[in-house]
Amino acid sequence: MTMRHHQSPPAEPARVVLLGARGFIGSALARDLTRDGVPILALASADLDLSMPDAAAKLAGSLRPEDALLFLSALTPDKGRDLATFMRNLRMGEAVAGALQARPVAHAVYLSSDAVYPFDTGLVSETTPAAPIDLYGTMHRARELMLQQNVKGPLAILRSTLVYGAADTHNSYGANRFRRMAQKDRKITLGGKGEETRDHVLIDDVVAMIRAVLRHRSHGTLNLATGQSVTFDALARLVAGLFSPPAEVNHTDRQSPITHRHFDPAARRRAFPDFRFTPLAEGLARVHREAPIA
Amino acid sequence: MIGFAGMTHLGIVSSLAATAKGQSVVAFDPDAALVAGLAGGRFPIDEPGLDELRRAAGQRIRFTSRAADLASCDPVYVAPDIPTGDGGDSDLGPVRRLIEIVGAAAGRSTRVLLSQVPPGFTRAIDDPGLYYQVETLVFGRAVERALEPERFIVGCADPGRPLPVAYRAFLGAFGCPILTMRYESAELAKIAINCCLAASVTVANTLAELSERVGADWSDIAPTLRLDRRIGPHAYLTPGLGLSGGNIERDLATVARLADAAGTDAGAIRAILANSLHRKDWPLLRFGALSAGRTKDLRVALWGLAYKEHTHSTKNSPALAFLAGLGSAAVSAYDPLVRADPGFHPGIQQARDPLDACQDADALAILTPWPQFKTVAPQAIAAAMRGRFVLDPYRLLDPAACRAAGLEHHVLGAPELP
Numbered sequence: 001m002t003m004r005h006h007q008s009p010p011a012e013p014a015r016v017v018l019l020g021a022r023g024f025i026g027s028a029l030a031r032d033l034t035r036d037g038v039p040i041l042a043l044a045s046a047d048l049d050l051s052m053p054d055a056a057a058k059l060a061g062s063l064r065p066e067d068a069l070l071f072l073s074a075l076t077p078d079k080g081r082d083l084a085t086f087m088r089n090l091r092m093g094e095a096v097a098g099a100l101q102a103r104p105v106a107h108a109v110y111l112s113s114d115a116v117y118p119f120d121t122g123l124v125s126e127t128t129p130a131a132p133i134d135l136y137g138t139m140h141r142a143r144e145l146m147l148q149q150n151v152k153g154p155l156a157i158l159r160s161t162l163v164y165g166a167a168d169t170h171n172s173y174g175a176n177r178f179r180r181m182a183q184k185d186r187k188i189t190l191g192g193k194g195e196e197t198r199d200h201v202l203i204d205d206v207v208a209m210i211r212a213v214l215r216h217r218s219h220g221t222l223n224l225a226t227g228q229s230v231t232f233d234a235l236a237r238l239v240a241g242l243f244s245p246p247a248e249v250n251h252t253d254r255q256s257p258i259t260h261r262h263f264d265p266a267a268r269r270r271a272f273p274d275f276r277f278t279p280l281a282e283g284l285a286r287v288h289r290e291a292p293i294a
Numbered sequence: 295m296i297g298f299a300g301m302t303h304l305g306i307v308s309s310l311a312a313t314a315k316g317q318s319v320v321a322f323d324p325d326a327a328l329v330a331g332l333a334g335g336r337f338p339i340d341e342p343g344l345d346e347l348r349r350a351a352g353q354r355i356r357f358t359s360r361a362a363d364l365a366s367c368d369p370v371y372v373a374p375d376i377p378t379g380d381g382g383d384s385d386l387g388p389v390r391r392l393i394e395i396v397g398a399a400a401g402r403s404t405r406v407l408l409s410q411v412p413p414g415f416t417r418a419i420d421d422p423g424l425y426y427q428v429e430t431l432v433f434g435r436a437v438e439r440a441l442e443p444e445r446f447i448v449g450c451a452d453p454g455r456p457l458p459v460a461y462r463a464f465l466g467a468f469g470c471p472i473l474t475m476r477y478e479s480a481e482l483a484k485i486a487i488n489c490c491l492a493a494s495v496t497v498a499n500t501l502a503e504l505s506e507r508v509g510a511d512w513s514d515i516a517p518t519l520r521l522d523r524r525i526g527p528h529a530y531l532t533p534g535l536g537l538s539g540g541n542i543e544r545d546l547a548t549v550a551r552l553a554d555a556a557g558t559d560a561g562a563i564r565a566i567l568a569n570s571l572h573r574k575d576w577p578l579l580r581f582g583a584l585s586a587g588r589t590k591d592l593r594v595a596l597w598g599l600a601y602k603e604h605t606h607s608t609k610n611s612p613a614l615a616f617l618a619g620l621g622s623a624a625v626s627a628y629d630p631l632v633r634a635d636p637g638f639h640p641g642i643q644q645a646r647d648p649l650d651a652c653q654d655a656d657a658l659a660i661l662t663p664w665p666q667f668k669t670v671a672p673q674a675i676a677a678a679m680r681g682r683f684v685l686d687p688y689r690l691l692d693p694a695a696c697r698a699a700g701l702e703h704h705v706l707g708a709p710e711l712p
Contacts, residue, residue: 127568227579266575266619269582273621 002126003271006107006154007217013068013107015039016214019050019059019096020072024169025111025206029070032207045073051091056098063099068107068214071096071147077136078170086135093143101150107217108151109210112140114161114223114261125264126159126221144221154219158210161225161263164283165203166291174232175200175284178239179291182247188240192254194233199225199263202283212272226277227265238281242288295320296464297367297403299396301328301357303339304408304431305373310344311440313351315467320367324395326359333357340604340631343437361399369404369461372396373429376409378540378609383547386415393419404458406448410484410541412548416477422451425461426477428484433539434604445471449480488545489563492537494530496566499573502533502707512707513689533706535577535612535661535687536570538601543567543610577616577659577685580704592623595655595679597648598662599632606631612687613661614638626651630664649678656681663688672699 016033020026021042030042041062048058050073063069073092075085100108115137116130132138144157164175171177173191181188201224209224230238233249240247268275278286298309301323309321323329328338337344348355356363364370374392377385389409396405406425407416416426426449432439446465448457453474456462465472475483502512516531525531537543546563553560581594601611608614617625617639625642627634628651634644645651648670652658658679660667668690675684675691676699684696687706696703704710 123572125572127571264572264575264579265582266572266578269575269578270619273619 002267003156003218003220003222005216005218005271007215010212010215012036012038013214013217014066015041015064015068017041017043017063017067017069017105018072019043019048019070020045020074020111022046023072024165024167025163025203025210026072028165028167028203028207029072029210032211041067050095051088052095055092055095056102059095059099060102063103063105065103065105067105068109068217069096069100069105070109070111070210070214071143072111074111074139076170076172078172081135083135086139089139090142093139093146097143097146097150100147104151104153107154107156107214108147109156109158109213110144110147111210111224112144112157112159113137114159114225114263116141116144116159117261119259119261123262123264124223124225126223126267154217156213156218157221158213158224159221160206161199161201161223161261163201163203163206164287166287167203174198175235175239175287178236179287182240182243185247186243187248187250188236189250189252190232190236191252191256192258193251194231194236194249195258197229197231197260197262198235199227199229199261200235200280200283201226202278202286204286205277205283209272209275212275216272218271220271222268222271223263223265225263225265225268226280227263227268228277228280229260229262230280235280238284239288242285295367297322297364297370297396297400299323299361299364299370299372299392300374300409301325301332302373302375302409303341303433303436304375304429305371306332306337306339307341307344307431307436307440308371308373308408308429309355310347310351311437312464313354314347314441315464317354317464317467319351319355320363321355321357322359322361322364323357324359324361324392329357329359340606341434341436342604347437361395364396364400364403367400367403369406369425369458369464370396370400371406371408371427373408376411378544384412384544386411393424397421404461406461410545411481413478413481413485413552416449416481417451425450425457426480428480428487430484430487433602433607441468443468443470445473447480447483448472448474449477450474451477485545485548488542489549489566491530492542492546492566492570493562495532495534495537496569498531498533499536499569499706503573503576505707506709509709511709533687534573535615535706536572536574536610537566538574538610538612539605539607540609543570574610574612574615575619576687576706577612577661578619580685581616581620581657581659581683592657593655593680594620594623594625595645595651595653595658596625596627596642597629597651597658597660597667598664599627599629599634599638600662603662603664604631608632608638611662613659616659616661617642626653626655629662630666649674652678655679657683657685659685660688660690661685663690667691672696672701672703675699676701 022044118131162174168176178188236249295318296312297320299322374388428447505512519525520527549563550560599613626645628645634642672695682702684701689705
């Protein structure tokens with residue numbers, strides 16, 4: 001489904017209910033919304049544990065019809081890849097879908113993941129069939145379907161690829177971990193020769209895109225990716241070059257098959273023609289400046 | 295005397311082609327205003343050679359809005375337009391109505407359905423006097439193909455019976471093979487032709503895109519394929535911006551639908567459709583890369599709005615797909631047959647000619663391969679524009695001349711050269 005906008009001209013939502021407000025993306029969004037004077041109800045797991053049986057009722061009690069609900073909460077793979085984590089993530093989805101069914105809001109936005117796509121599809125677009133290959137991707141796909149079933153109004157599903165930024169709390173393989181490796185060991189060690197290609201999005205751009213989706217009250221599915229993929233080796237060398245002297249980039253024996261991911265950005269260009277992603281080198285340099293290395 | 299019912303693009307060209315073979319023709323359409331225009335020499339279509347054909351026809355063609363005038367004709371062709379929806383579905387109501395009108399007026403004559411219908415349609419009419427003849431109209435080459443068809447494909451209720459004498463005699467005047475077969479085979483043959491063309495051009499588009507990324511030039515490669523006897527000199531190997539016009543897309547959708555119902559595999563056909571949508575975005579994506587960070591007061595010159603040259607049709611036009619994702623730019627557009635319409639883009643303005651469109655433009659996109667665009671000098675384009683970007687997917691402009699003029703010339707199937 002291509003993305004359609006339900007609010008023209010675009011305008012800020014009356015209030016944003018932000019679920020997952022203390023995570024990497026959530027906290028950046030909360031700061032951005034607050035800076036611009038957009039009323040928010042920022043909820044983190046400490047405020048409302050979405051995996052608890054009474055979560056749906058509690059959340060519904062906080063919702064107003066004019067709200068935009070932004071659902072970012074998830075236990076990411078670094079918190080666990082087991083069945084228990086999967087089921088807990090599903091219960092969180094069930095709670096949010098249930099609350100939205102009980103108390104519909106003006107707009108719902110779900111931050112999903114490109115993990116819903118398999119790796120053997122070549123160029124990925126929004127029409128690429130979602131066929132997740134692990135529990136994390138399956139969880140996101142299941143949550144998308146839960147929300148699509150229960151939300152009758154505008155619902156935006158944003159499938160995000162790898163996000164990098166100075167305040168990243170995760171340590172998944174990519175720009176954030178490479179920065180830490182370079183900082184700690186003055187060298188970045190890659191799996192194999194780092195041949196795999198991936199798309200990397202700067203946190204600022206993720207925030208800006210979500211803000212645009214909120215302002216347009218957009219409906220449909222959109223991949224949150226730049227459309228410009230690079231190899232991990234190229235990424236590592238960009239990160240390494242930010243250090244003085246440049247960090248080493250080391251290769252190791254390959255342990256897993258090479259996979260690639262490229263995104264077709266056409267749907268995003270049609271939905272938001274004037275939106276521009278920060279070029280990778282520029283974004284990495286900005287992150288480096290924001291989180292200077294000792 | 296040969297009759298034609300339905301003065302569509304297909305009907306007009308086919309009826310005039312019949313006169314070129316020495317036949318007298320009655321050309322019927324229920325639309326009296328259309329008929330009056332045709333009788334007055336005002337044709338709603340543009341095809342190379344059409345004016346000459348009309349002049350040569352002289353009194354051998356008579357346009358009429360009276361169906362009864364078809365009574366003395368044998369055979370009578372039925373050639374209405376068959377509207378196609380966005381999903382590739384056909385509205386068969388108009389063809390059914392025209393078959394009924396012709397049946398009532400010329401029921402004793404052989405009637406030949408010329409408009410494309412899906413497999414099973416003709417047999418369901420249940421009329422042994424009705425034949426289905428495959429049309430292979432190509433916009434922009436319609437006259438040439440109507441006068442010199444490669445073959446006739448004729449669907450019959452019973453292919454074991456010989457064709458009616460008058461019908462066979464008429465077809466024989468064209469001097470090409472006549473292949474008779476069951477209705478269903480002929481109906482599917484037309485779809486098969488379009489599937490093969492689509493497959494061929496999709497292979498070209500796929501490898502042209504890869505060429506752009508790996509430093510190859512598809513224009514070097516295509517001639518090597520044309521010299522391969524298994525592929526051939528006329529193969530559809532010129533890269534383009536996906537499938538447009540609606541007809542081939544309709545046929546692909548028909549195959550997918552029939553295959554789903556029949557339980558056969560149509561994955562390859564769906565892949566063609568997906569690739570078509572992807573390649574249609576080439577101008578938008580290339581433009582996006584070019585214009586990154588330069589969105590303020592962007593002015594775009596656009597040459598071409600029609601989905602291809604020599605037509606008014608904008609169905610699935612790459613130019614309109616480009617405009618849909620262009621954003622807040624100002625657009626100055628020129629197409630020889632299609633007027634700039636605010637419905638295409640809120641910032642669009644009509645230009646007087648190609649160079650007028652280029653005045654102060656940051657970028658030029660040439661999205662319909664009209665031959666007259668080839669005659670515009672790159673030096674003049676460069677002088678008119680304030681920017682240097684030229685998106686020329688069909689390579690209408692000479693790359694060397696563009697480079698010499700300082701233009702950044704982007705074409706399908708070739709890497710960006712310094």
